[in-house]
Amino acid sequence: MLSQAILEKLLAFSDEEIDALNGKVNIDRSIYLDDEETIDARKILDEGALIGVRKHTRFMSYPAHKHNYIELMYVYSGTMTTTIDDHDIHLKTGQLLLVNQAIKHSIAPSGENDIIFNFIIKQEMLSFLSSVMGSEYKLNDFIFHSLYSSENI
CATH class of the missing domain: 2.60.120.10 (Jelly Rolls)
Incomplete structure (x- = not known):
């Protein structure tokens, strides 16, 4: 509160x-x-x-x-x-x-x-997050899949 x-x-x-x-x-x-x-x-x-x-x-x-x-x-x-x-x-x-x-x-x-x-x-923030998190993190996959794909995960 x-x-x-x-x-x-x-x-x-x-x-x-x-x-x-x-x-x-x-x-x-x-x-x-x-x-x-x-x-x-x-x-x-x-x-x-x-x-x-x-x-x-x-x-x-x-x-x-x-x-x-x-x-x-x-x-x-x-x-x-x-x-x-x-x-x-x-x-x-x-x-x-x-x-x-x-x-x-x-x-x-x-x-x-x-x-x-x-x-x-800004888009640059997403690029930054991607580089910091690395591809092995599921959260990274979820964020970018949600933003750039029309498929459900």
């Missing part, structure tokens, strides 16, 4: 959330995008970082977009709805969704108590 101080910090409104509450209905796509629809890891991660985490901005919809990284969305509290290929995916507290890069998806607005964390994982 999180301490009260950390929980209060998570629930505090970011500048983007304050803008949304004041009537700004669209995100500033220039903050994130490298083209018309691709969110660029270089714009949201520190230089040289292979992985990062951000709290998802509440109260605004995120129009259809894709990433040049892998995203792991974790619902800490509340709910989240994302749409992939015209299929709504509803997540609730404790659930997560792994979205491969270049998968176009949109996200419905979330409410005040919907706390979602976005883990940003």
